[in-house]
Amino acid sequence: MSTDTGQAPITTSGIEHRHLRVGWLALLVFLAGGIGLEALHGFKVDAYLGVDNETRKHLWTLAHAHGTLLGLVNLAFAWTLTRAPGFAPGARSVASRCLIGATVLMPAGFFLGGVIFYGGDPGVGILLLPIGAVLLLVAAALTLRGTRAVG
Numbered sequence: 001m002s003t004d005t006g007q008a009p010i011t012t013s014g015i016e017h018r019h020l021r022v023g024w025l026a027l028l029v030f031l032a033g034g035i036g037l038e039a040l041h042g043f044k045v046d047a048y049l050g051v052d053n054e055t056r057k058h059l060w061t062l063a064h065a066h067g068t069l070l071g072l073v074n075l076a077f078a079w080t081l082t083r084a085p086g087f088a089p090g091a092r093s094v095a096s097r098c099l100i101g102a103t104v105l106m107p108a109g110f111f112l113g114g115v116i117f118y119g120g121d122p123g124v125g126i127l128l129l130p131i132g133a134v135l136l137l138v139a140a141a142l143t144l145r146g147t148r149a150v151g
Helices: 014-042 051-083 089-115 124-146
Strands: none
Touching: 014 051, 014 089, 051 089, 051 124, 089 124
16 A cells, blocks of 8 residues: 655755744643643642742743743744745744744743742742843744745
8 A cells, every 4th residue: 555645745944843843842841841830739739839939839830831832832933934935044044043042041031030039029040031032022023024925
């Protein structure tokens, strides 16, 4: 029995492939992290649910949510690359690097801000967040610009 479907094989560029991998890896990591947070909640772990640890709970929940969402954004970016022939290679590369940076820095900032915190204030790890946010804005702006109609 032949497995040939009569269709041309699907090929991806290096950047598309990278974002498919980063997107699925981020989903795996942050969905697993969400399950871990649910376990902390289910077992009523004081280090997570205690009144004194409310800051940690909020920051770690934000790390999980942002990481999961950014995993999906990476998958959407990979798809967008297949539909935007006018996306200049240089801008495409910068947008890619910015998006990957944001995918790492934003959830890391939230997570690290909740590891050690001071009263109701996050720890110094939170300083990664604004850097990641700027990278995300740059990636989104470059991607929007790259999707303009050709011709």
